[in-house]
Amino acid sequence: MTYFSLGFLTGLSLILAIGAQNIFVIEQGLKKQYVFLVCFICSISDLILIFFGIFIFSIFQNFFTLSIEMILNILLILFLLNFIKNKWKEKIHHTSFSNQKISNTRMDIFLKTLGFTYLNPHVYSDTIFFIGNFSKNFEFLQKMYFGIGTSFASLTFFFLIGYLANYFSNFLNSDKIWKIINNFIIVFMTSFIILILIDTFNLFLKI
Numbered sequence: 767m768t769y770f771s772l773g774f775l776t777g778l779s780l781i782l783a784i785g786a787q788n789i790f791v792i793e794q795g796l797k798k799q800y801v802f803l804v805c806f807i808c809s810i811s812d813l814i815l816i817f818f819g820i821f822i823f824s825i826f827q828n829f830f831t832l833s834i835e836m837i838l839n840i841l842l843i844l845f846l847l848n849f850i851k852n853k854w855k856e857k858i859h860h861t862s863f864s865n866q867k868i869s870n871t872r873m874d875i876f877l878k879t880l881g882f883t884y885l886n887p888h889v890y891s892d893t894i895f896f897i898g899n900f901s902k903n904f905e906f907l908q909k910m911y912f913g914i915g916t917s918f919a920s921l922t923f924f925f926l927i928g929y930l931a932n933y934f935s936n937f938l939n940s941d942k943i944w945k946i947i948n949n950f951i952i953v954f955m956t957s958f959i960i961l962i963l964i965d966t967f968n969l970f971l972k973i
Contacts, residue, residue: 769904769911769912770911770912770915772912773913773918773919774915774916774919775915776897776900776912776915776916777812777915777918777919777920778919780892780896781812781919781920781923782923786846786955786958787808787882787883787886787889789955790804790879790882791804791805791924791927791928792927792928792931793931793947794928795927795928795930795932796931796932796947797935798935799875800872800875801928801929801931801932803872803875803876804879804924804928805921805924805929807876807879807883808879809917809920809921809924811883811884811889812889812917812920812921812924813920816894816917816920818894818898819894819895819897819898819901820901820904820909820912821909823894823899823901823902836969838886838887839887840966841885842887843959843966845881846955846958846959847959849878850952850955853948853952853955897913
């Protein structure tokens with residue numbers, strides 16, 4: 767197995783877990799709203815973090831303390847609470863599917879994508895610490911091929927789910943179906959907040 771293939775399979779195994787970022791990418795695909803921008807930001811962010819992890823893992827290993835992880839958890843909770851609040855507003859005002867597709871500006875989507883990406887501690891644990899630790903004994907070229915393979919898995923995954931959702935939105939373009947999707951997003955994000963709160967409490971006990 768080449769190091770590119772190893773990196774691709776490693777990256778795919780890490781990114782397949784459903785998280786808040788993936789749900790956001792799917793939602794933007796369903797809305798047909800800045801899909802390329804969202805997928806591009808997520809992919810490039812992963813590439814940057816992956817190569818940071820591969821080449822300067824030891825530095826980040828010392829920097830990323832339990833206190834930093836707790837702060838990121840709290841910021842992510844606040845970010846998700848605001849996201850859920852806006853979802854409830856859409857429900858209360860019965861915002862239609864077509865109106866939701868044009869309700870946000872490019873800058874709004876840009877900032878939301880950055881929030882879902884960089885405020886999530888699990889992004890760092892997967893890209894920097896797991897991948898960085900896994901590849902720490904590789905030679906330089908092996909690290910390069912491994913990093914390219916892992917990054918390619920991320921790019922493939924994000925663009926696949928984003929544009930698959932974009933395609934299927936043609937069959938889901940009704941207010942009734944969108945309300946169901948909206949409810950699922952609210953429930954999922956709320957569950958995610960509960961898990962982060964539990965994780966934050968456990969981190970607090972370790973400090």
